[in-house]
Amino acid sequence: MKQWFINTPERSLAQAYEAAQKIRNIEIEHFNCQIIAATSVNETPNVMSYWQSILTQNLTIIKLRLAEFQSSRSLLEISNPVLLIKLQFIDEVIDKYQQQTVIISNINKQSISQPKPIRIDSEIYQNTSNLINPSSNQSIGFLPSSIGRTINRITTDFSPQAEADFIRNYHISQNRTRTSIRFLILLMVIPLLTRQLSKEFLVSPIVERVRSQQITPVFINSEMEEEAFKELKIFEEKLKFQTLLKKAPILSSEEIERNIKEKAIEIAQEFRWKSKDAISNVFADLISLVAFAVVVVNGKKEIAAIKSFIDEIIFGLSDSAKAFVIILFTDIFVGFHSPHGWEVILEGLAEHLGVAANESLIFLFIATFPVILDTVVKYWIFRYLSRLSPSALATYKEINE
DSSP states (O other): OHHHHHTHHHHHHHHHHHHHHHHHHHHHHHSTTSOSSTTTSOOOHHHHHHHHHHHHHHHHHHHHHHHHHHHHHHHSOOOOHHHHHHHHHHHHHHHHHHHHHHHHHHHHHHHHHOOOHHHHHHHHHHHHHHHHSGGGGSOOOSSOHHHHHHHHHHHGGGSHHHHHHHHHHHHHHHHHHHHHHHHHHHHHHHHHHHHHHHIIIIIHHHHHHHHHHSOOOSOSSHHHHHHHHHHHHHHHHHHHHHHHTTSSOOOOHHHHHHHHHHHHHHHHHHHHHHHHHHHHHHHHHHHHHHHHHHHHHTOHHHHHHHHHHHHHHHHHSOHHHHHHHHHHHHHHHHSTTHHHHHHHHHHHHHHHHTOOOOHHHHHHHHHHHHHHHHHHHHHHIIIIIHHHOHHHHHHHHHHHO
């Protein structure tokens, strides 16, 4: 914990620096080295909404991590010249969007004070033309203005409010993490507990009562019947084998038949219970799905917290970790050995529900679903990963090759 606390400033600044690099890469690759705005490129509203969401997310990460850096920096004695370089780069990236916010706020104030729409449109046009080249309004001094802002920002680290801001942000993150973990546990525990209780005290007694009042077959599918016959045949052969080796007393044909009959009754009782358990599993699983849906419907705020929590974890991973997770997921579900895993899963599901495992349907599923899943993953990598994290995509290609 002491080592983690000592490394907090450098870690926070590194995360803010990474988010600033993502914004700069998007500007270079998709907005001709200009700001991420509709005035920089000619894109559709949906595309601009996508880029604006990424911009907002990275700016939020920068803001939170810089606040954490400032608060922890005021408590520790650190001397590292690399920090100034990173802070200067971060200020150069976010300064343009701070100017954009000021310009938009000025436009809103002027639009409220001006009654004539023609003059408002002209002023908006003039302000947006300045927004395309935000550096045109900056004054040129002896030193870059970002260095002065960085020095001023560092001096504010010693403010009495710095520690309070850090503690407040820490409590917010802590509450979000607790809420997310608590809701994830509820999503797992409530359906499982509902299924077990409903099966033991509701579904199983009803199924047992219905099957006892009617003449029902012992086996609910042909696979169970074949398994029972095979078990009975093995018992009969084992009994004869032990008799021939004189490891058991010599039995007459009537005694052998009586032992086989007792074993058949025992096997029938066992498979009758398996049939009842399979039927109970179907209804109990349906009830657990209903319980899961109720929890999800009543936990919209918690789902939003989980989404934010997962996004923070994913964006906090390094490029190599992201590539490792993608490769691990694809190799398990759509890799060379994945058909054997899918076959085990489908056969286990069929046995759980009391359905005979159809090999043709299983092989058809294995021949289609992993292929579709592989196509979706490749499309996601091509469509989104190349924009969200180009360095992670390059790492993924290198590891995959």
